[in-house]
Amino acid sequence: MKxxxxxxxxxxxxRSLVGHVVAASRELDPEHLVVVVGHAREQVREHLAAxxxxxxxxxxxxxxxTGHAVRTALEELSGDGITLxxxxxxxxxxxxxxxxxxxxxxxxxxxxxxxxVTVLSAEVPDATGYGRIVRDPASGAVTEIVEHKDAxxxxxxxxxxxxxxxxFDARLLVDALGxxxxxxxxxxxxxxxxxxxxxEAGHRVGAAVAADHREILxxxxxxxxxxxxxxxxARLLEQAMLAGVTVVDPASTWVDVSVTFEQDATVHxxxxxxxxxxxxxGAEVGPQSRLxxxxxxxxATVSFTVADGAEVGPEATVGPxxxxxxGAVLGLKSxxxxxVEMKNSQIGEGTKVPHLSYVGDATIxxxxxxxxxxxxxxxxxEAKHHTTVGSHCKTGSDNMFVxxxxxxxxxxxxxxxxxxxxxxxxxxxxxRGQQRNIEGWVARKRPGSAAAQAASSAxxxxxxxxxxxxxxxxxR
Numbered sequence: 038m039k040x041x042x043x044x045x046x047x048x049x050x051x052r053s054l055v056g057h058v059v060a061a062s063r064e065l066d067p068e069h070l071v072v073v074v075g076h077a078r079e080q081v082r083e084h085l086a087a088x089x090x091x092x093x094x095x096x097x098x099x100x101x102x103t104g105h106a107v108r109t110a111l112e113e114l115s116g117d118g119i120t121l122x123x124x125x126x127x128x129x130x131x132x133x134x135x136x137x138x139x140x141x142x143x144x145x146x147x148x149x150x151x152x153x154v155t156v157l158s159a160e161v162p163d164a165t166g167y168g169r170i171v172r173d174p175a176s177g178a179v180t181e182i183v184e185h186k187d188a189x190x191x192x193x194x195x196x197x198x199x200x201x202x203x204x205f206d207a208r209l210l211v212d213a214l215g216x217x218x219x220x221x222x223x224x225x226x227x228x229x230x231x232x233x234x235x236x237e238a239g240h241r242v243g244a245a246v247a248a249d250h251r252e253i254l255x256x257x258x259x260x261x262x263x264x265x266x267x268x269x270x271a272r273l274l275e276q277a278m279l280a281g282v283t284v285v286d287p288a289s290t291w292v293d294v295s296v297t298f299e300q301d302a303t304v305h306x307x308x309x310x311x312x313x314x315x316x317x318x319g320a321e322v323g324p325q326s327r328l329x330x331x332x333x334x335x336x337a338t339v340s341f342t343v344a345d346g347a348e349v350g351p352e353a354t355v356g357p358x359x360x361x362x363x364g365a366v367l368g369l370k371s372x373x374x375x376x377v378e379m380k381n382s383q384i385g386e387g388t389k390v391p392h393l394s395y396v397g398d399a400t401i402x403x404x405x406x407x408x409x410x411x412x413x414x415x416x417x418x419e420a421k422h423h424t425t426v427g428s429h430c431k432t433g434s435d436n437m438f439v440x441x442x443x444x445x446x447x448x449x450x451x452x453x454x455x456x457x458x459x460x461x462x463x464x465x466x467x468x469r470g471q472q473r474n475i476e477g478w479v480a481r482k483r484p485g486s487a488a489a490q491a492a493s494s495a496x497x498x499x500x501x502x503x504x505x506x507x508x509x510x511x512x513r
Contacts, residue, residue: 038259043077045130046084047256049266050273051293051311054256055081056088057133060294063089064137065126065144069119071110072130073097102225103201104217111211121207124148127228128202131256133265134272135202139247146245147204153240154209154232156182157202159250167198168229170244179242182229197246200253203228204245209235269294282316285323302333305340317351331361334369347379350386368403382413385428397421398440402428408452409434427462 038044045055052060055072062070070089074081075097085092095113097106107127114121124144128135139157147155156179158170168182169192182199183192213234217226232242247253256262273294274287281300284290289306295313302316305323312330316322319336331344334351342356346363349355353367357375364381367373371384374391382396385403390396394407398415401407405426413424414437422440426432430444433452444450445462454468479489 038257038262043080044256045081046077047259047262049133049262050269050291051295052133053084053088054133055085055130057294058128058130058135059085059089059092061135061137061140062126062128065140067126068123069093069114071095071113073106073110075100101219102223103228104214104226104230107210107228108214108226111214121211123207125205125207125210126203127205129255132200132202132253133256134252134254134269136252139252140202142248143202143204143245146243150243151241152204152243153206153235154179154242155204156232156242156244157200157204157247157253158197158244159200159247159253160196161198161250162196164193164196164198169193169195170197170199171195172197172244177243179232179244180236182232197244199229200247201255202253205231206235206240209238209240290323299335326356399424399426399438401426402430402446404428405430406432408432408436408450411436411438414439 038047040047046053048054059070059072071093072085074094078096082094085094093113095110097109111121124147126140126144128140143155143157156170161167166185168184169188170179171181171183171192172178173180185193210231213231216234217230219226221227236242251268254261254265256265270291271287273292274284274290277292277298278284280298282298283303285304286306290304290308292310293312296310297315299316299318301318303321304310305321307325308323309327310322311328314328314330315332317333317335320333321338322328322333323340326339326342328339328342328344329346331347331349333339333349334353336352337349338354339349340356342359342361344355344361347361347365348367350368350371352370354372355361355367359373359375360378361373362378362380365379366382367384368386368388370387372389372391373379373384374389376393377390378395379390380397382399382401384390384401385405387404388401390407391409393409394411396407396413398421399413400423405428411432411434415421415424424438424440424442426444427446427448429447430449432444432450433454435453436450437455438444439455439457442456443459444456445460445464447463448460449465450456450460451465451467451469454466456466456468460466479486479492483489
């Protein structure tokens with residue numbers, strides 16, 4: 038991956054590679070789940086503790102092959118006095134497209150066919166480079182897995198390949214791992230050698246074919262990472278659309294696995310839905326919006342917006358070009374309009390902040406209108422302070438609310454005011470200097486300028502207009 042981040046911690050669609058595999062494995066409801074860690078194990082362990090605290094880890098101090106990795110996992114369990122029985126499913130930590138449903142079919146096939154080992158296989162359009170599954174023509178049992186370089190021409194024509202995912206009889210696996218040799222070019226313990234060992238002992242080896250060969254794709258570089266992201270994203274969007282969600286342009290829409298929808302939600306082009314974002318019925322998001330951990334209520338519209346940790350109430354309107362930061366909560370039919378930023382604030386039902394404003398650390402009541410270019414001044418350089426604006430208030434444009442301050446219900450504030458004191462309910466607050474006009478200032482201070490010339494022309498036109506064409510007072 039050419040990265041300081043361990044491969045299995047690279048993420049697609051809101052979840053790490055190993056996180057996807059753990060989630061799929063959990064769908065089997067396993068009695069034990071063990072993740073073998075080696076390279077950068079402390080980072081991987083810390084991540085696993087965050088996403089699945091009950092998962093165990095086994096340290097493979099030396100990477101001596103896939104068989105050695107599995108043996109390390111089993112020794113982690115047996116070291117605690119756990120008797121291994123039943124089915125052991127082995128998966129790879131870099132196969133994020135693998136589903137729990139496929140693992141379930143593998144396990145069920147393993148049990149139904151009475152196999153000692155069952156290989157998850159896949160039929161691919163081009164099998165070049167993969168190990169081929171060779172079956173007995175009569176019984177369909179797997180006789181061997183032949184690597185591409187060792188395959189005959191007839192075997193290379195086989196399109197069924199080994200995925201590296203297996204189901205084993207636990208007791209037979211433990212016994213066979215003790216017999217795996219390292220007399221190969223790599224000097225490693227190969228898990229695939231177990232298949233030959235149990236077959237020679239008279240046990241059956243079978244295979245279960247994955248419904249979609251793309252599920253078994255492993256990730257070894259960032260090109261493959263991007264391809265897996267595209268495939269998983271397409272899968273998630275297809276599930277959403279089949280459940281009643283309109284996705285106008287799937288090619289430009291990106292979602293995380295943890296995003297949820299209700300029927301009749303609509304996602305417009307150029308939209309990213311991340312984390313725990315939820316769209317309720319009738320909600321419309323986009324175009325060109327990025328929502329993370331944000332809930333959008335029924336019938337609400339969000340366009341050209343960035344939102345993180347926000348809550349948009351039913352029938353509310355957000356955007357275009359709005360920024361909702363953590364803790365922004367918009368009530369029923371409220372509005373955060375063009376170039377509005379909100380953070381840690383509660384906006385009441387029907388209240389509108391239409392444009393060019395910053396609302397931070399505030400509570401605003403119902404059916405209040407916040408004038409354009411208003412700023413809730415919440416930070417004094419050391420601490421944040423709260424502003425409260427009541428219901429049915431009208432605040433003028435270009436207001437500064439210097440927290441802590443309270444605007445009572447039904448109060449008005451004049452345009453251009455800096456509000457530093459509480460405003461009683463029903464009052465008009467005016468906090469600005471008296472205007473005075475200094476006649477002739479431009480002519481004296483900017484003589485010869487374009488402004489002075491324009492003023493002179495205007496003055497002459499005004500004076501000439503007061504001449505012969507001027508009507509008597511009574512005729513106006």
